[in-house]
Amino acid sequence: MPPSSLTLFSVSPGSPEPLYRQLMDQIRRLVAGGQLAPGDDLPSVRDLAQSLTLNPMTVSKAYGLLEMEGVLQRRRGLGMQVAGAQGKPALDVAARLELLRPILERAALEARQLELDSNFVLELFQQIFEEKT
Amino acid sequence: MPPSSLTLFSVSPGSPEPLYRQLMDQIRRLVAGGQLAPGDDLPSVRDLAQSLTLNPMTVSKAYGLLEMEGVLQRRRGLGMQVAGAQGKPALDVAARLELLRPILERAALEARQLELDSNFVLELFQQIFEEKT
Amino acid sequence: MPPSSLTLFSVSPGSPEPLYRQLMDQIRRLVAGGQLAPGDDLPSVRDLAQSLTLNPMTVSKAYGLLEMEGVLQRRRGLGMQVAGAQGKPALDVAARLELLRPILERAALEARQLELDSNFVLELFQQIFEEKT
Amino acid sequence: MPPSSLTLFSVSPGSPEPLYRQLMDQIRRLVAGGQLAPGDDLPSVRDLAQSLTLNPMTVSKAYGLLEMEGVLQRRRGLGMQVAGAQGKPALDVAARLELLRPILERAALEARQLELDSNFVLELFQQIFEEKT
DNA sequence: GTGGTCTAGACCACA
DNA sequence: GTGGTCTAGACCACG
Numbered sequence: 001m002p003p004s005s006l007t008l009f010s011v012s013p014g015s016p017e018p019l020y021r022q023l024m025d026q027i028r029r030l031v032a033g034g035q036l037a038p039g040d041d042l043p044s045v046r047d048l049a050q051s052l053t054l055n056p057m058t059v060s061k062a063y064g065l066l067e068m069e070g071v072l073q074r075r076r077g078l079g080m081q082v083a084g085a086q087g088k089p090a091l092d093v094a095a096r097l098e099l100l101r102p103i104l105e106r107a108a109l110e111a112r113q114l115e116l117d118s119n120f121v122l123e124l125f126q127q128i129f130e131e132k133t
Numbered sequence: 134m135p136p137s138s139l140t141l142f143s144v145s146p147g148s149p150e151p152l153y154r155q156l157m158d159q160i161r162r163l164v165a166g167g168q169l170a171p172g173d174d175l176p177s178v179r180d181l182a183q184s185l186t187l188n189p190m191t192v193s194k195a196y197g198l199l200e201m202e203g204v205l206q207r208r209r210g211l212g213m214q215v216a217g218a219q220g221k222p223a224l225d226v227a228a229r230l231e232l233l234r235p236i237l238e239r240a241a242l243e244a245r246q247l248e249l250d251s252n253f254v255l256e257l258f259q260q261i262f263e264e265k266t
Numbered sequence: 267m268p269p270s271s272l273t274l275f276s277v278s279p280g281s282p283e284p285l286y287r288q289l290m291d292q293i294r295r296l297v298a299g300g301q302l303a304p305g306d307d308l309p310s311v312r313d314l315a316q317s318l319t320l321n322p323m324t325v326s327k328a329y330g331l332l333e334m335e336g337v338l339q340r341r342r343g344l345g346m347q348v349a350g351a352q353g354k355p356a357l358d359v360a361a362r363l364e365l366l367r368p369i370l371e372r373a374a375l376e377a378r379q380l381e382l383d384s385n386f387v388l389e390l391f392q393q394i395f396e397e398k399t
Numbered sequence: 400m401p402p403s404s405l406t407l408f409s410v411s412p413g414s415p416e417p418l419y420r421q422l423m424d425q426i427r428r429l430v431a432g433g434q435l436a437p438g439d440d441l442p443s444v445r446d447l448a449q450s451l452t453l454n455p456m457t458v459s460k461a462y463g464l465l466e467m468e469g470v471l472q473r474r475r476g477l478g479m480q481v482a483g484a485q486g487k488p489a490l491d492v493a494a495r496l497e498l499l500r501p502i503l504e505r506a507a508l509e510a511r512q513l514e515l516d517s518n519f520v521l522e523l524f525q526q527i528f529e530e531k532t
Numbered sequence: 533g534t535g536g537t538c539t540a541g542a543c544c545a546c547a
Numbered sequence: 548g549t550g551g552t553c554t555a556g557a558c559c560a561c562g
Binding site for chain 1: 161232234237239240248258261
């Protein structure tokens with residue numbers, strides 16, 4: 001159970017989404033996608049806060065709420081780690097797609113409001129998707 | 134340019150979305166969808182506020198911000214109306230696609246964190262895009 | 267004393283400046299510059315209002331205030347005309363330059379806030395000035 | 400990034416210019432002139448409101464609009480600060496000149512209505528421009 | 533009649 | 548502590 005890299009994480013201070021919530025969503029996705037596996041250690045509150053230039057309380061709040069959800073578990077004196085198999089089984093593709101649905105709906109809404117053609121939008125999306133891979 | 138009906142509008146006070154923002158989104162959509170055409174009058178601040186049981190300032194804030202965006206136009210002493218073609222030079226397709234880029238990048242990021250395959254994601258996106266059209 | 271042409275006048279509804287005041291300033295300038303000479307007839311309230319798509323009351327207010335200032339004079343049943351020599355003598359160049367000073371100061375202020383070099387600004391100004399002549 | 404002093408700010412309640420707009424203009428000028436540098440903190444809404452004996456909402460309105468313009472940046476729970484270089488890509492000279500064009504066109508129009516010679520006008524403009532620098 | 537500004541005072545979410 | 552939202556109610560300029 002290797003410690004997870006700091007480079008997995010990022011937040012956008014400009015977004016209307018609260019910072020602690022951005023973090024929570026992100027960790028949930030990383031766990032669902034398997035990039036954070038059960039037993040993996042998470043970065044310490046202090047390290048992650050420094051790396052993202054956040055207030056440590058913000059990171060702590062995200063960790064705390066995810067612990068309540070059962071996604072993470074606190075091991076006294078050792079930091080947080082991803083909850084084991086008894087917490088939640090890894091999600092299959094269909095379930096992970098469902099997690100993606102909200103943002104796709106929002107993007108589709110914006111595209112329609114911009115009166116954009118489906119083909120152009122899909123093409124741009126594919127291009128963005130692949131270039132950063 | 135008939136006055137637009139009060140019945141076009143509604144807000145949900147329970148939503149986390151601020152009331153003035155709900156109104157803005159709604160008006161933008163009505164304009165984009167053609168239910169409010171350039172030159173149409175909007176309900177007066179007071180009428181709309183009363184109809185939605187809102188404070189007039191809340192409506193006024195929405196109107197004011199939409200004026201700054203170029204969606205609406207003030208006619209002094211006469212009320213607001215939907216901005217005509219001269220209001221916005223009408224962005225071309227490429228420019229509008231650029232406006233969409235940020236949310237697509239965010240969606241792509243989330244999809245990658247979920248370890249989802251590009252094909253599945255694009256398919257879901259297309260389906261969402263087209264079903265609501 | 268020919269009737270003055272409707273084409274001399276214009277207003278910008280988008281400006282923060284009240285419409286009646288825009289009209290007043292404009293007429294004062296046209297009189298100061300000699301394009302409206304003492305004895306010249308002004309367009310009727312109705313004609314001018316229609317030509318500028320203004321409320322006739324707005325035009326009437328401008329005319330009324332200029333009458334109080336002595337710039338215009340009302341001739342019963344015949345409309346307004348530019349006040350004669352006894353009203354105000356034509357302004358010399360220095361005086362007319364003074365009337366221009368406020369907007370030049372405002373333009374200079376904006377240019378400085380934009381950190382623009384005096385040479386570039388003057389060049390653009392000259393170009394604009396001459397192309398529309 | 401030191402907190403900016405309260406003593407930098409002032410408003411005149413007697414002016415026809417709205418208070419929030421006076422504040423906006425002042426902050427824009429302070430930023431343009433370098434007295435407020437990117438990264439500097441602004442006084443808190445409450446502090447500035449008390450110092451100017453304004454309602455906090457008035458200050459908040461000014462801050463909010465400047466944020467929309469990209470001049471200021473919100474740091475949640477920490478207050479506002481002057482937007483950094485990444486906020487605005489810093490317009491080049493040509494683009495900034497374009498922002499100046501509307502007022503120069505208006506000034507040229509007024510000058511023509513006053514039947515003023517281009518040389519006199521440019522000379523006065525240059526004089527005004529340079530004396531206040 | 534229209535919208536715009538301002539105040540006072542309350543409540544909320546975020547860090 | 549920070550800013551954001553909303554209300555109630557007042558006053559103003561404009562048309």
